[in-house]
Amino acid sequence: MSANAVRSRSGIHGHETASGWLFTGPVLFLLGLFLVIPVLMALWVSFSDWGGRGSPFSAGVHFIGFDNYSKLLAGGGLAEQDFGTSLRNNAWYVVLVVPLQTALSLFLAVLVNRAVLRGRGFFRTAFYFPSVTSSVAITVLWLFLFSSTGSVNKLLSYIGITGPNWFNEPSGILHDLLGVFGVQNGPAFLTGGTFLGISWWDWLAGPSVAMSAYIIMGIFTTSGTFMLLFIAALQNLDRDVTEAAMVDGANGWQRFWQVTLPQLRPTLFTVLTLGLIGCWQVFDQIYTGTQGAPDKTTLTPAYLSYQAAFQDQGWGQGAAIAFILFVIIVFFTLFQRWVLRERKVSRRKMRPYLSVGTGSSGVPAGAAAAGPPPTPDGERR
Amino acid sequence: MSITRSTDTAGTKQHPVRRRDRNGTVAATSVLYAVLIALAVIYIFPFLVQVATSFKSETEAAQSPVSLVPQVWTTAAYRGLFAHSDFPVWFKNSAIVTVCVTLGRVFFDSLAGYALARLHFRGRGAIYAGLIAVMSVPGVVLLIPKFLVLNQVGIYDSYTGMIVPLLTDAAGVFIMKNFFESVPISVEEQARIDGAGTFRVFWSIVLPMSRPALMTIIILSFQGSWNELSHFIVSTQSPALTTLTKGVASLASGQLGGPTQYPLKLAAAALMTIPVAVMFFIFQRRIMNATEGAVKG
Numbered sequence: 001m002s003a004n005a006v007r008s009r010s011g012i013h014g015h016e017t018a019s020g021w022l023f024t025g026p027v028l029f030l031l032g033l034f035l036v037i038p039v040l041m042a043l044w045v046s047f048s049d050w051g052g053r054g055s056p057f058s059a060g061v062h063f064i065g066f067d068n069y070s071k072l073l074a075g076g077g078l079a080e081q082d083f084g085t086s087l088r089n090n091a092w093y094v095v096l097v098v099p100l101q102t103a104l105s106l107f108l109a110v111l112v113n114r115a116v117l118r119g120r121g122f123f124r125t126a127f128y129f130p131s132v133t134s135s136v137a138i139t140v141l142w143l144f145l146f147s148s149t150g151s152v153n154k155l156l157s158y159i160g161i162t163g164p165n166w167f168n169e170p171s172g173i174l175h176d177l178l179g180v181f182g183v184q185n186g187p188a189f190l191t192g193g194t195f196l197g198i199s200w201w202d203w204l205a206g207p208s209v210a211m212s213a214y215i216i217m218g219i220f221t222t223s224g225t226f227m228l229l230f231i232a233a234l235q236n237l238d239r240d241v242t243e244a245a246m247v248d249g250a251n252g253w254q255r256f257w258q259v260t261l262p263q264l265r266p267t268l269f270t271v272l273t274l275g276l277i278g279c280w281q282v283f284d285q286i287y288t289g290t291q292g293a294p295d296k297t298t299l300t301p302a303y304l305s306y307q308a309a310f311q312d313q314g315w316g317q318g319a320a321i322a323f324i325l326f327v328i329i330v331f332f333t334l335f336q337r338w339v340l341r342e343r344k345v346s347r348r349k350m351r352p353y354l355s356v357g358t359g360s361s362g363v364p365a366g367a368a369a370a371g372p373p374p375t376p377d378g379e380r381r
Numbered sequence: 382m383s384i385t386r387s388t389d390t391a392g393t394k395q396h397p398v399r400r401r402d403r404n405g406t407v408a409a410t411s412v413l414y415a416v417l418i419a420l421a422v423i424y425i426f427p428f429l430v431q432v433a434t435s436f437k438s439e440t441e442a443a444q445s446p447v448s449l450v451p452q453v454w455t456t457a458a459y460r461g462l463f464a465h466s467d468f469p470v471w472f473k474n475s476a477i478v479t480v481c482v483t484l485g486r487v488f489f490d491s492l493a494g495y496a497l498a499r500l501h502f503r504g505r506g507a508i509y510a511g512l513i514a515v516m517s518v519p520g521v522v523l524l525i526p527k528f529l530v531l532n533q534v535g536i537y538d539s540y541t542g543m544i545v546p547l548l549t550d551a552a553g554v555f556i557m558k559n560f561f562e563s564v565p566i567s568v569e570e571q572a573r574i575d576g577a578g579t580f581r582v583f584w585s586i587v588l589p590m591s592r593p594a595l596m597t598i599i600i601l602s603f604q605g606s607w608n609e610l611s612h613f614i615v616s617t618q619s620p621a622l623t624t625l626t627k628g629v630a631s632l633a634s635g636q637l638g639g640p641t642q643y644p645l646k647l648a649a650a651a652l653m654t655i656p657v658a659v660m661f662f663i664f665q666r667r668i669m670n671a672t673e674g675a676v677k678g
Contacts, residue, residue: 019579020502027493027549028508031515033534034546038526039518045529056529111417116410125665126421129428132661134608136626137650140633141431144446144643151430151446220424281521284610288630302521309525310615322522329519 046319056315068320076197079317083324084196086299092207093282093300097218098275105223105271106264109230110256124231128224135284138221143167143289146213166213170295172205173212208297214285222278226271233267234260269340273333280329301325435459435648442643458644459652467620468649471628475607475653478543478624482606485548487598491591493549494557495583499569516551520611528615542616543624547606553598560594561587600664607657625653 041056049064050056072083112123130138145151146166153163178184185191186201193200207215237260245259261268283302286292292299292307301321309318429449434442435458437451445452462468496502497509527546528537536542564587572582588595610626617623623631629649632642 016500016579017502017504020496020500020505023496023500023579023583024493024508026489027551027554028511030489030545030549031512031551034527034530035515035518035523038523038530041529041533042522042526045525055533108420111413111420114413117413117417121665123417123421126424129658129661130424132604132657133654134610134626134657136608136610136630136633137654140629140646140650141427143633144434144442144647145427145430147641147643149443149446151427154445154447220427224424277519281519283521283524284626284630287610287614288633291634302524305521306524306611306614310528315525319525322525326519326522 042319042322045315046323048316050315052309052313052315064316068316069324071317072320072324073196081197082296082299082304083301083321084198085296086301086304087196088198088203088205089207089211089297090280090282090300090302093211093215093218094276094279096207096215097222097279098272100215101219101222101226101275102268102271104219105226106230106268108223108227109234112227113231113234124227127227130221131224133221135221136288138217139285139288142213142217142285164209167210167290168294169209170297172202172208172297174204174206176209177206208294210290210294210298214282214289214298217285218279218282222275226275229267229271230264233264237263265340269336272336272340276332276336277329280325280332301328431647431651435644435651437644439642439644443641455644458648461645462648462652466632466649467623467628468652470621471623471625472652474543474622475625477540478547478609478613479603479606481540481544482547483599483602485544486550486553486602487595489549490553490598491557491588491595492583493554494559495561495587497554497558498561499566499587500579512551512554516555524611524615527612531616538617538619538622540622543613543622546616547609547612550602550605553602556597556601557591557594560591564590596664600660603660604657629653 045056046068047063047065048056048061049067050061054060071077071079074080108127111117112120112127114120117123147153148163148165148168150166152166156163186199186204190201190204191199195203241263242255242259245255250258281302282300283306286298286300286303287306290298292303302325305318305321305325307318308314308321430447433449433451434446436454436456437445438453438455438457441452497505531537531542531546534542536545568590569582569586572586577586608626609624610630613622613624613627617627629646632646632649
């Protein structure tokens with residue numbers, strides 16, 4: 001730092017400005033051309049009636065205001081219904097994948113992080129490998145595993161279960177579950193009202209069996225990546241806090257929930273946010289696999305946007321879907337930031353556990369240990 | 382090497398813990414290993430089935446989808462792939478794109494990372510903020526926009542259109558920036574006193590020292606561009622420019638009407654996994670570390 005300061009005072013400043021822009025120039029140019037300008041162009045297209053021929057800026061293309069958006073959100077037609085269905089499908093995907101993959105990856109990290117564990121490297125590799133392979137390859141594998149004569153149904157048959165034809169089964173799993181208890185049709189107040197073109201009863205159908213296979217795949221492929229993040233966080237934990245809790249007689253379970261987990265909050269936030277962002281963008285798997293089938297129950301907004309634009313030439317529509325999706329992702333990210341924000345209470349609760357050194361990683365262990373002896377016992381209850 | 386060290390410190394960290402709760406450890410340890418092994422089987426089994434099935438005949442694949450040893454070994458799937466599909470073309474395209482993208486990212490990301498870490502210039506804060514903002518744009522929003530720009534610029538359906546948009550990534554810039562900030566500045570001071578220019582200092586002094594960070598970028602961009610699908614969907618249409626991801630996806634979805642051809646599809650998926658898998662096993666330790674580093678930054 002001090003060396004930097006000396007140097008900038010010694011008058012190479014102007015020279016460095018030139019090199020600075022020259023060095024960052026290529027990155028700025030490429031990101032501007034292929035990220036910033038495209039987004040602005042697509043924003044224009046989402047407000048226009050451009051049909052895919054010629055330039056979107058040519059004279060024949062008109063500004064049509066929110067037409068594309070209103071068709072999706074209140075059009076009453078097929079566009080609205082498809083969009084509602086895709087949101088429904090993806091919402092269930094998010095609701096199931098995000099918590100499960102977070103819990104599983106944390107569980108894996110805690111298991112694998114034990115110092116005494118033999119074969120740690122092997123286990124980490126096994127759990128992480130699905131994350132490096134391409135989603136296309138995994139989807140192809142999944143289509144086989146979950147086919148009607150595939151491995152999963154074969155394994156299920158060993159315990160007497162006749163598995164479904166996974167990727168061709170459009171029924172929602174919650175509806176199926178209710179069906180077991182004889183409930184075939186929903187109550188009037190659910191079937192009567194609709195939202196985005198589909199009834200509340202259908203919103204609550206749960207993911208279709210086909211979508212469930214994707215959900216399992218999502219958890220399988222991402223848990224390894226997030227496991228690594230949790231391992232990194234676990235290794236940076238303040239050991240003294242754990243020790244203090246142990247001195248106070250907290251058992252392993254209590255230590256995990258009341259000492260370890262609060263300290264993992266930043267990583268938890270990262271994992272949940274990345275998971276959420278990723279889960280709202282499901283595209284590769286759908287494109288490779290079912291392409292929305294069966295009965296549109298694996299349609300996702302990302303795939304619908306692609307389909308609307310590239311296959312049906314409804315460019316304005318497709319761009320509008322993409323921007324609504326963008327808004328959804330931003331909204332949930334902010335929402336999550338708000339939910340997981342540092343609260344006054346939990347701070348106060350945690351203070352006795354945190355010794356002086358936490359926060360700045362560079363503090364030597366000795367300095368941290370020299371802090372006031374923690375007396376967390378009374379506070380914890 | 383740094384990884385070995387970090388594992389060791391983790392080991393010593395945990396030692397007191399181990400000493401204290403010794404009671405009942407044998408039972409607990411067996412349960413731990415049982416759980417871990419069960420999980421490992423679940424994670425590995427699909428890939429073993431994949432490889433086994435690619436050597437089975439179509440009927441055997443349907444009849445015994447769980448067995449890991451084909452009753453009759455056949456390479457029909459692989460022969461079919463090379464004789465009756467464009468698999469070699471796809472492989473070539475993926476290789477070309479991956480090599481170009483990786484080289485480009487190593488150069489451009491480190492160049493920009495160096496400027497952000499070391500050079501003091503007007504506008505640096507703005508560039509930094511801009512990169513952060515750009516990083517948060519969800520990729521799926523870009524499908525249509527990318528196509529629009531590629532079309533307007535006139536590089537749709539060309540290698541240029543496939544490669545150039547992927548040549549830089551904001552995340553890589555940050556990884557390099559973080560690394561350069563950790564390099565002691567005194568190294569560069571000496572070269573500057575000897576009269577080396579900024580680029581010279583970057584190219585011949587700092588870059589050769591940056592092997593760990595460069596390896597991270599190489600691994601991440603190799604993996605990223607090899608596995609990339611959506612960009613190629615929107616930037617190309619001609620069969621001659623089809624990459625592995627696009628080709629294998631068309632195999633998977635396009636021919637569902639006909640025979641299932643699972644051995645063929647799984648062989649294709651297995652072959653496309655090999656380069657990434659090789660990369661993974663060679664640089665395993667670094668990959669494990671890289672992802673951690675990438676997120677810290």
